[in-house]
Structures are given as C-alpha cells and as structure tokens.
Amino acid sequence: MSAHQHAEGQLPHEPERATLEGRNKVLGFWIFLGAEVVLFGTLFSAFVALRHQVLDGPHASELFELPMVFAATMILLTSSLMSVFAVQAMHRNKVKALIGWLFVTIILGLSFLGLEIYEFNNYVAEGHRMNTSAFSSSFYTLVGFHGAHVAFGVLWISLLIAQMFKKGLTVVTAPKIYLSMIYWHFIDVVWVFIFTVVYLMGKVG
Amino acid sequence: MDWLTTVDHKKIGILYLLAGFIFFLVGGLEAILIRIQLMKPMNDFVAADTFNELITMHGTTMIFLAAMPMLFALMNAVIPLQIGARDVAFPFLNALGFWTFFFGGLLLNISWFAGQVPDAGWTSYVPLAGPTYNGTHGVDYYVIGLQIAGIGTLLGGINFMATIINMRAPGMSFMRMPMFTWAIFITSVLIVFAFPVLTVGLVALMFDRLFQANFFEVGGGGNTVLWEHVFWVFGHPEVYILILPAFGVISEVVATFSRKRLFGYSSMVFALVLIAFLGFMVWAHHMFTTGLGPVANALFSIGTMLIAVPTGVKIFNWLFTLWGGSIRFTTANLFAIGFIPTFVLGGVTGVMLASAPADYQYHDSYFVVAHFHYVIVGGLILGIFAGLHYWWPKMFGRMLNEGLGKLTFWTFFIGFHLTFFVQHFLGLLGMPRRVWTYLPNQGFDTLNLISSIGAFLMGIGTIVFVLNVIITWAKPRNAAADAWEDGRSLEWTIPSPPPEYNFKQTPLVRGIDAWWKEKTEGNTAMTPAEPLGPIHMPSPSILPFIMSVGLFIAGFGFMYAHHWLAAGGILVTFVCMFFRSVYDDHGFHIDPEEEVQA
Amino acid sequence: MKRILPLLAGMALLLSACGRSDLSALDPQGPIAQRQYDLMKISISIMTLVVVVVFAICIYVLIKFRRRKGDKTIPKQVEGNHKLEIIWTVVPLILLLILGVPTIQSVFGMAKDYSKDKDAIQVKVTSHLYWWEFEYPQLGVTTAQELVVPTGKKISFELVSADVKHSFWIPSIGGKMDTNPGMSNRMYLEFPKEGVYRGKCAELCGPSHALMDFKAKSVSPASFDKWVAAMKAPAVMPADAHIAETFRSKCLACHAVGDQGTNGAPNLTGIGGRQTVAGILYNSDVVKDPQSEDKTVEENLKTWITNPQKVKPGNQMPSAADNQLTQDEIDGIAKYLAGYKLDY
Amino acid sequence: MASNHSASEEQTRRHKVEGPQKHIVAFVLSLALTIIAFAAVAAGDINTNFTYFILVLMAIIQVFVQLAFWMHMKDRGHLFPIICIIAGVFVVCAMIITALFWVWW
Numbered sequence A: 001m002s003a004h005q006h007a008e009g010q011l012p013h014e015p016e017r018a019t020l021e022g023r024n025k026v027l028g029f030w031i032f033l034g035a036e037v038v039l040f041g042t043l044f045s046a047f048v049a050l051r052h053q054v055l056d057g058p059h060a061s062e063l064f065e066l067p068m069v070f071a072a073t074m075i076l077l078t079s080s081l082m083s084v085f086a087v088q089a090m091h092r093n094k095v096k097a098l099i100g101w102l103f104v105t106i107i108l109g110l111s112f113l114g115l116e117i118y119e120f121n122n123y124v125a126e127g128h129r130m131n132t133s134a135f136s137s138s139f140y141t142l143v144g145f146h147g148a149h150v151a152f153g154v155l156w157i158s159l160l161i162a163q164m165f166k167k168g169l170t171v172v173t174a175p176k177i178y179l180s181m182i183y184w185h186f187i188d189v190v191w192v193f194i195f196t197v198v199y200l201m202g203k204v205g
Numbered sequence B: 001m002d003w004l005t006t007v008d009h010k011k012i013g014i015l016y017l018l019a020g021f022i023f024f025l026v027g028g029l030e031a032i033l034i035r036i037q038l039m040k041p042m043n044d045f046v047a048a049d050t051f052n053e054l055i056t057m058h059g060t061t062m063i064f065l066a067a068m069p070m071l072f073a074l075m076n077a078v079i080p081l082q083i084g085a086r087d088v089a090f091p092f093l094n095a096l097g098f099w100t101f102f103f104g105g106l107l108l109n110i111s112w113f114a115g116q117v118p119d120a121g122w123t124s125y126v127p128l129a130g131p132t133y134n135g136t137h138g139v140d141y142y143v144i145g146l147q148i149a150g151i152g153t154l155l156g157g158i159n160f161m162a163t164i165i166n167m168r169a170p171g172m173s174f175m176r177m178p179m180f181t182w183a184i185f186i187t188s189v190l191i192v193f194a195f196p197v198l199t200v201g202l203v204a205l206m207f208d209r210l211f212q213a214n215f216f217e218v219g220g221g222g223n224t225v226l227w228e229h230v231f232w233v234f235g236h237p238e239v240y241i242l243i244l245p246a247f248g249v250i251s252e253v254v255a256t257f258s259r260k261r262l263f264g265y266s267s268m269v270f271a272l273v274l275i276a277f278l279g280f281m282v283w284a285h286h287m288f289t290t291g292l293g294p295v296a297n298a299l300f301s302i303g304t305m306l307i308a309v310p311t312g313v314k315i316f317n318w319l320f321t322l323w324g325g326s327i328r329f330t331t332a333n334l335f336a337i338g339f340i341p342t343f344v345l346g347g348v349t350g351v352m353l354a355s356a357p358a359d360y361q362y363h364d365s366y367f368v369v370a371h372f373h374y375v376i377v378g379g380l381i382l383g384i385f386a387g388l389h390y391w392w393p394k395m396f397g398r399m400l401n402e403g404l405g406k407l408t409f410w411t412f413f414i415g416f417h418l419t420f421f422v423q424h425f426l427g428l429l430g431m432p433r434r435v436w437t438y439l440p441n442q443g444f445d446t447l448n449l450i451s452s453i454g455a456f457l458m459g460i461g462t463i464v465f466v467l468n469v470i471i472t473w474a475k476p477r478n479a480a481a482d483a484w485e486d487g488r489s490l491e492w493t494i495p496s497p498p499p500e501y502n503f504k505q506t507p508l509v510r511g512i513d514a515w516w517k518e519k520t521e522g523n524t525a526m527t528p529a530e531p532l533g534p535i536h537m538p539s540p541s542i543l544p545f546i547m548s549v550g551l552f553i554a555g556f557g558f559m560y561a562h563h564w565l566a567a568g569g570i571l572v573t574f575v576c577m578f579f580r581s582v583y584d585d586h587g588f589h590i591d592p593e594e595e596v597q598a
Numbered sequence C: 001m002k003r004i005l006p007l008l009a010g011m012a013l014l015l016s017a018c019g020r021s022d023l024s025a026l027d028p029q030g031p032i033a034q035r036q037y038d039l040m041k042i043s044i045s046i047m048t049l050v051v052v053v054v055f056a057i058c059i060y061v062l063i064k065f066r067r068r069k070g071d072k073t074i075p076k077q078v079e080g081n082h083k084l085e086i087i088w089t090v091v092p093l094i095l096l097l098i099l100g101v102p103t104i105q106s107v108f109g110m111a112k113d114y115s116k117d118k119d120a121i122q123v124k125v126t127s128h129l130y131w132w133e134f135e136y137p138q139l140g141v142t143t144a145q146e147l148v149v150p151t152g153k154k155i156s157f158e159l160v161s162a163d164v165k166h167s168f169w170i171p172s173i174g175g176k177m178d179t180n181p182g183m184s185n186r187m188y189l190e191f192p193k194e195g196v197y198r199g200k201c202a203e204l205c206g207p208s209h210a211l212m213d214f215k216a217k218s219v220s221p222a223s224f225d226k227w228v229a230a231m232k233a234p235a236v237m238p239a240d241a242h243i244a245e246t247f248r249s250k251c252l253a254c255h256a257v258g259d260q261g262t263n264g265a266p267n268l269t270g271i272g273g274r275q276t277v278a279g280i281l282y283n284s285d286v287v288k289d290p291q292s293e294d295k296t297v298e299e300n301l302k303t304w305i306t307n308p309q310k311v312k313p314g315n316q317m318p319s320a321a322d323n324q325l326t327q328d329e330i331d332g333i334a335k336y337l338a339g340y341k342l343d344y
Numbered sequence D: 001m002a003s004n005h006s007a008s009e010e011q012t013r014r015h016k017v018e019g020p021q022k023h024i025v026a027f028v029l030s031l032a033l034t035i036i037a038f039a040a041v042a043a044g045d046i047n048t049n050f051t052y053f054i055l056v057l058m059a060i061i062q063v064f065v066q067l068a069f070w071m072h073m074k075d076r077g078h079l080f081p082i083i084c085i086i087a088g089v090f091v092v093c094a095m096i097i098t099a100l101f102w103v104w105w
C-alpha cells in the first residue's frame, strides 16, 4: 500500500487507516462494539426487568442524588469532547497537542470514576448492597460494568500516552489512538442510557 | 512448542480439530454411558445424581467444546484459502481464541476430577442451578468454564467477520464468495450478537452464586424466567451458529461432486441472511410451557414456523444442484447426501414443535431429544464429517481411505437413525427427558433398548473414523492440489497442504467459482493480482497461551474464593496485554522465490 | 430405500401401538389432549408430505444422475430457476398457513381462564422436591400425589412451585405447564372418563426428577363429593396408643391426616387407597394391572419409611433411623397407613 | 477487492483537515439535551409517562448526535460499523421489550 504523503509531515492523512492492519483493527473494533451494544443491552434488560424488586432496601427514587449524577454526566461528556480534539490533533500530526488532549481525557475519566466510587460508598452506607435485592444486584452490575469499562479505558489511554512519548505517532500507534477514542465515545453513549434509564427514570418512579 | 506459539490459521485449525474431536469422544463416551443406563427399566448402572451430571456435561461438552470447535477448525482451515488471503485479519486473536476455548473446556471437564460436576442440564435453569439448591461447586465449573470458552468464541466471531469483509482477494465481491464463506460470515455475525447475551447471563449467575446477588433468587426479588429468556435469546441463535456452517459445507461438497455450480446462489445467500434474522426472534419457542401467555406463544409459534421457508429454499437448491449433475459418491458426498433427508426429518419435527399447543405435549419429552439430535447429529455432525473428509487432503496433504470412510458413514448413519428415530415415539408415549431411569411396563422398554443399540453402532462408526485417521497418517503426503479434481474455489489452486503463506501471489478472482472458471477456460493457474515479492508474516507468540492460563487460574480463584489467586490470574492476563501493546510485532518476511530454490 | 424403511416401520408402530392409554399422548382421554392430538395429526400429515417430496426427489436424483465410470463430461452449469424457486417458497408458506391457523386458535382456546367460573373445580398445584400437593381452595381440602377430580367439569389449575422449577404433565389428558417459584401459572383440563391417569414431572428438578410421578384420578361427581366429605372428616388415628403417639410426634410434624398435622410434606389422608406410595411404588393390592415386582401397600410403605433415600434419592424425608423408629414402630405405622382408606 | 478498492478511496479522500467547530456544536447540543432531560425530572410535577417520553427521546437524539459526529458514523466508509450497531440495537430492542412485558406478567 503506497502511503499517501501529507503536506505537513511524514504521516498519511488518516494514519489509522493507512495500513491493512489499521483498517482491520478499525473494522474489528466496530464489530466488537456491536457485541458490546448487545452486552450492555442485556444488562439493561435485566435491570429493567428487576428494577422494582427492592424488597426492604431503598427504592431508586429515594436513593439517587441527581446533582451528583448530573456532575458525572457533564464530566464524561466533556471528556468525550476532549477525545475528539485528540483525534483532530492526531490528524494534524501534532503529537504534543495529542498527548495533552489525551491527558485531559483521562483526568476527566478519573474524576468520573472517583465520583462513582464515592456514590457507591454512599449507597452501601444506606444499606443498598450487591445482595440487598434484585434491584441492587442489577444496578451494581450494570453501572459497575460501565465503571469497569471507564477504568479500562483510563488504563488503556495512559498506556497509549506512554507509547506516544516513546514511539511517537506512526501508522502502528495511530490506529490504537483512534480505537481508544472510539471506545471512549462508546462509553459515553452507554452512559447516556444509564443516566436516562437508571437514574432519571428511577427518580421519576 | 511450535504449536503453543503458532498464529498460523492452518495450524490453529488443526489444534481446534484435535481438541474438538477429543471433546467429541468425551461427550460421546458420556452419551454411551447415558444410553447404557437407559437400556433397561430401573437400571442402576449409574446413580441418579451421576446421571444428571452426565447429561449436563454431555450436552455442554458436545455443543460448546466439540461441535463449535470442530466448526472453528473448518473455518480456520478453509476460509482464508477460499477468499485468497494469507491469513485471518487478527492472527494473534485467533490463537488467543483457541487457547481460551481450550482452557475453558479444560476447566469445565476438571469438574469430573474435583467430584463436583454441573448437574442442572446444559440449560442450567435456575433455581436448580442457583446457590440455594446447588450448594456444591458443580455449576461454578459450568459458569466459569463457559465464560472463558465463550471469550474465545466471541473473538473468533469478530475475527472471521473482519477477515471476510477486509481480506478478500481482488475481484472477489460479496456475491462471488463461495457459499461456505458466506455461511461462516453469517455464522460469525450470529456469534457476535448472540454470545454477549450468554456472557451477561453467566455473569449474573456467577454473581448470584459467588457474591450472593439476587438476579435469579426468588427470595431476594429475583426472577427465574429472566434466566430462561437470557439463555434462549442466546440459545436459539446458537443452534443456527451450529447448523449454518454445516449448510455451507454441504453447499460446497454437493456442488463439487456433482460437477455443477450451486443452484440458486443468490437465493441461498438470501436464505442464510433470513435464517439469521429470524433466528433472533423466536427464542421463546423453548418456553411455550413457561407460562408467557397466549399472545407470546402465538407470535413465537408463527415466527418459528417461518424459518422453515428459507431452510426449505436451501434444501431444494441442493437437490437441484444434484439434479442433472454427474454425481460421484465419495465419502464426503455420502455424508452430504445423508445430511439432506436426515436434516429435513429433524427440521420438520422442529416445525411440529413450533406449534405451541402441540408443544405442550412434546416439550421436555424425548420427542424434543429426537428433534435436536436429528438436526444436530444428523445435520451438523454429518456435515462436519462431510467437511472433514472433503478438506482432509487440503489440511493434511493425505487422502483419507475411502473404504473405511464409507464404513464410517454406514455404521454411523444407520446407528444414528436407530438411536434417535424411536425416541420420537418414546416422547409421544409419555417419556420425559432427563430421566435417569423409568419404571417398567410403560411401553418404553423395547424402544429404549433399540435406541441404546443404535448408540453403540455410532460409537463403532466413530472408532472406524479414528482408525482411518491413524492409517492415513502412515501414508505419504501425496494429495494433489486439486485433490478431488473437480474443485471449484480458490483453496484447490494451492498445494495440499498449503505453504505457510498460502498464496505466493494473491490471485485475481474473475467470477463466481473462481478456480472452476479458470479451468473451464483452459487455464492451469489463477491470474496473479500482484507481482511476486517478499511476503509479510506475523511472528508467533506465546502470549495467547499465557493469557489463557491466567484466566484459567483466575477461574479457580473465583470459584474457591481465593481472591489473591483470582487477582493474580487476571493480572497475568493484563500483563500479557500490556506486553502485546507495548512491543510491536513487526513480523518477518518470507521470500517465496528463495523458498523455491531452497 | 434404507431411509424409507424405518419410516414405514415407524408409521406402522404409530398406528398399532400407541402405548398405555393412561399415559400416552397418542391415545387422548380428554378434550385438551384430543385437541393437541388433532394438531399433531395435521402437522404430521404436512410433514409427511414434505418428507415424501424431498425423499422422492432425492432418490430420483441419486439414481438418475450418478456418475458412470470414466465419465468426463461436464454437466450444464445451471444458475437457477425463478419459477421453481418461487414454487418452493410459496408452497411451504401455504403449508405453514394450514398449520398456523389451528395453532393460533388452540393457543387461545387452551388459555381460557376458568378461575372465576363457579362451575369449575379450582385446584392449586404446588410442586415440591419431589412430590405434588393439590389444594382445593373452594373445598378446603388438600391432598398429595393423587389428584382426585370429578368427571365432566372443568378443572382450573393454578400452578406454583415451592422450590425449583417442575412441570405438570398428564400426557393422556393434556399438558403441560411449568411450575415456577414465586409466580403462578394457570391452565385447565377436562376429564370426561373415569379412570386413573399417570402424571409426570417434565422439568429437570434434581436427582429424583425421574421418579416424581403422580396420579390423576377422575371419579363421578357423586363420588367426588363423597371423597371431599371423607377428606374433611376427622382423622382416623392408629388404634395402638404407642403407635398413635409415635405417628403424631414423628410423622405429623411434617405430614397431615384429616384435620391433624401440617402440610409441609404430602398429606397422607387415605393413603392406603392410593395407587402408589411416593408416586412410584405401585401397590399390587390397589392397581388394576400389577407387575410382578409390585408389592402391597403395606410392604411399600415399609420400604419407604425405612429408607426413603433408597427409593427417591435426594428427597427430603428423614429415614427411619434418623427418626429413631424401631422396627415395630415402622411396622405399626405402615399397617395403620395401609388400612387408611377413604370410602368414595 | 478490499485492498485495491481502498487504494482508490485513498486518492479521492478529502485533503482538508476538519476544524473543531462542528464538534463544539455537537457538544453544546449534547449538553442541551442532557440538561433538558435532567430538568424534566427535576421539575418533578409533569405527567410520568410524558417525562418518560421526553427522557427516551432526548437519549435517542443524543445518541444519534454522538454516533454521527464523534464516532464519525456519518463519514464515508462506515457502512459496516453502522450495520453492526443497528444489528446490536435490534437484538437489544427485542430483549428490552421482553423484559418489559413478559418477565413479570
């Protein structure tokens, strides 16, 4: 594959798609996200089926604190925007800016995680544990799965930042950056449904 | 060592075949024990709880550890060759997929040695499989073993989808792909969208069992019907995951041995897509007696019946491929031709089951056992045997012995019908399935005896196949490139077995049945689509193996609540992922011209 | 031909031997089973048609188009045939329509709810590991293992499980419905003829799933009323005071007879007249067609009381040893229970 | 097919790098949608079903916005990603409907 040379640097215009490996990765990752849609969808349906089974534990409308959820939502949304800027920086072949945006992204991701952990702690203190009721089990599993995805994303992006320092932007590293950004957006999209279905609808009753 | 680190799809295919076949023998042995126990009324050959362990492990092993891996074996061995590719899209993931499947299966079967074996049926219905009524670690082995093996399957699905989309040789448009490739493509789609459902179900069951969650615990507000839904939303597409590749094999074998192109190619493709689509909307036909109410039962009845139409299209297209052809009765073709009527028998009993009010009588009786063994053994297993005999020369460079092959066919085929035909009647006469024994004088005795005798015949057939393989092994590797002379697709243009890089030069595909087209135009080779040059190959890696071992260890850690062990296992896996990300695999190059001289 | 033969043999089998009339789904004894059998007949006819067509084409093709030795000719490469393809899409659709219409009618027909019907007999079925409890809420009666119903009436069932899933199935009368823990299901059946029908558990529920049989006995409405009265009559206790005391303290802790005891384990009222002990030990002095291995009620009771695990592995009843029953006590209780028959 | 097809795609690809404006618009849109959703709940006294309706609508619009702009689904060459996501959503819808209607009946 003759790489198309871009005016500003040595890299082709969309370095993530410059090689067959890169294109395979992008496609494969999308397929993986299709599978993830089903994964989260199943968790959602379990949650929807069990959401009223609270037994003696607190009900969703008593439990959730909207301001905190709102803050978490804003943080994640903003981090998504940051990751868009990261990809744009990559397309301009500006490694420094790229690293900067990635850095902001994971900082926001970490704050989101921190908030979530704090939130879970509060809930447990109020007697809402994994084994309290079917509602609590499905709540922690669904939101926890999302949290685990965020945590994985943070680890992954940190690793990529390290690689950026060491290897710079190449046709090998570019697809990785691109994928991690798609992944990050995906997490954000899932969160849209979580705050809608779990928190807001739970609050409505 | 070479085999532990390989990322070559051909070798991985052989690994899948070996492991899958061994699990097939294990599952078959379990089946034989089941049949011995049921040979006569009130038999006490095995104890009641052992029997439940046997059926559970038989069903689980056969479906997840025997049938699917053997299909993956064929996929790996054939797909890249059929589409003119040097390898799959993700060779590393391919190896990882194999090893996670292998260690997942190993973990599941270690339960026999731990003495705590899953015993709630392959469907693991709660609460029987839940912590309250199943206090031992038996079902934990099921949950964790399948979870690990499931990762492998999902990776395989993603891999083959990407491979088929991105790696086709120049000129091979979607509508020029061989039918087997199409079948695998659709199968992969089904895997990608069905397996995550199982993953979540298993996670929920695992949380219930290990962390006192309440998904399915009625006392905690959980719901047992939810498990049934989750299991079957996965479970029904799963049966098409099993049968579609067999459909693909039959399409290839029948066309080759009748020297005719596949009849109605585009309708075959359309039928595949339709089956896959409908396959996701009929799961509740396994739950007609759960009590979902008449509306659900009516809708799912009709939906299920509709699947008969695209399946029928395939059946008749095969028959009309044979029609007017010049049919050669090789072993592979015998299996394929045996497949067609047998599968139809199984399919039509499926449509009978789909009629909900009648299913109130059939459900969980031996009629269902007869149905699914007709479609699975009479469909899928015959299909796998057809595929193995057909592609054996391509995989190993040696032709299987035809005489022994035919003996395998006849013993297995007759044994099969003996075993399972009578089971229809057993079910209608009132024999429930999953019973470890039955009282005499209920009209079950003779039929069960016949059934057991048939199972022994199938056992003999299998043993003959093993003999055939061993004998063939001692023969020289002399299979021709186009081993059956009438090959139609790209895999028959390269040596048997193919070199590491498959194609010296990527071929240019000029039509459907690419190789056949060249042959009829008098060409002896494909037109290359690229100049001869060094070929890039991925380097072998031990990481997939180690990652799977990590998961295997973590599985035990979770099960026996050794949290440091679980964490350690997961850590091993993550560290491997870290290395994989940090150290770029630059691969190596092979120069085919040098190879020729060397 | 090899494939046709077993099919024909099977057909012959189907027509001649339909199994036991109190068990087989092929010999319906009630309208629900009859309706299901009718559906089976429609579907089997359709399927036979399909199978015959496929087999005919298959055999014709295999005979006509086999390759002769050394034949090198290349057959015509046919792409397809739209007319044919339309035929084999449309004809199956029509066949499915023929099956689909009665299917839907029956689905809704069988789902009719008689729970509010004053004329219907209400029965609440509760499944346990591994026995069946039948409660008649209208009548204030509870029995176990042997369901007793009047002929000619709709029997409206409410089904629920006390532990794991089971499934309630009386093949010759109609079936079946799962019993789920925590949720109840409904269905109804009718028993036009008097008789005793075999019922089965059809959902894997543990080691003794295979042995979780029950009986459904239909009697005339007059007998049924007598039976209800007899069930409600005060319990007949053992004559021997020591046996009575043992029975009360050991057995009635879980079981019930008449107005005594609790319903945590099968109700024993009138057990001496039931066809089986524990659902599977046939009583040669009660059933019409005893087998050589069948024993009398009293013998069966002794076997059961002494070591229930041996008969039904995994069941919840303690053995005589656990209950600290002496041989005399076992004999006494067995004798008493064997003589406990209801007159109806 | 895959390789030579993309080679031609490579040549016809736009050379200009897109600016951030579009994404900021998308961001603001997302913010607005989120705030509407939260406000609808915080307001509290609207009819429950209507609130549900607003919530679901906002979520769906937001997902489209994000998929289209941030995950580049509107760009060329994203046919398979679109199919993947739609297929996933299809399976999920079937299950959610089941969860709503048939698990507790």
Ligand code: HEA
Pocket (backbone or CB within 6 Å): B123, B239, B240, B242, B243, B285, B286, B304, B305, B307, B308, B309, B311, B312, B313, B315, B343, B344, B345, B346, B347, B348, B349, B350, B351, B353, B354, B355, B359, B362, B363, B364, B368, B371, B372, B375, B376, B379, B380, C047, C050, C054, C091, C092, C093, C095, C096
């Ligand atoms: C490879 C696996 C496989 C395949 C392909 C199928 C195919 C089908 N299955 Fe089967 N099935 C299983 C594996 C499979 N099944 C298993 C494992 C179980 C039990 C699981 C368990 O409980 O443990 C099961 C159970 C099962 C049930 C539940 C029974 C019960 O538990 O009560 C039902 C009910 O509808 C059903 C229906 C069907 C139908 C309609 C098809 C159709 O796809 C068949 C279509 C094919 C044809 C119809 C033949 C060809 C068509 C023609 C020649 C055209 C003309 C035909 C007509 C007009 C009829 N199956």
Ligand code: HEA
Pocket (backbone or CB within 6 Å): B024, B025, B026, B027, B028, B029, B031, B032, B034, B035, B055, B056, B058, B059, B060, B062, B063, B066, B067, B120, B121, B122, B123, B369, B373, B376, B377, B381, B419, B433, B434, B435, B436, B455, B458, B459, B460, B462, B463
């Ligand atoms: C791919 C799937 C598959 C396959 C291939 C088979 C193959 C066979 N099955 Fe299986 N079966 C299932 C899937 C499958 N089954 C499932 C899903 C269930 C339901 C489980 C449940 O209820 O949960 C089931 C249940 C099931 C039952 C019902 C149990 C019950 O409900 O109580 C029976 C009974 O006859 C049976 C028999 C057989 C037989 C005789 C074979 C034969 O075809 C097997 C032929 C193979 C051999 C005979 C191998 C011979 C090998 C040797 C003899 C050598 C052994 C040597 C060594 C190991 C060194 N099976």
Ligand SMILES: [Cu+2]
Pocket (backbone or CB within 6 Å): B235, B236, B239, B282, B283, B285, B286
């Ligand atoms: Cu199914």
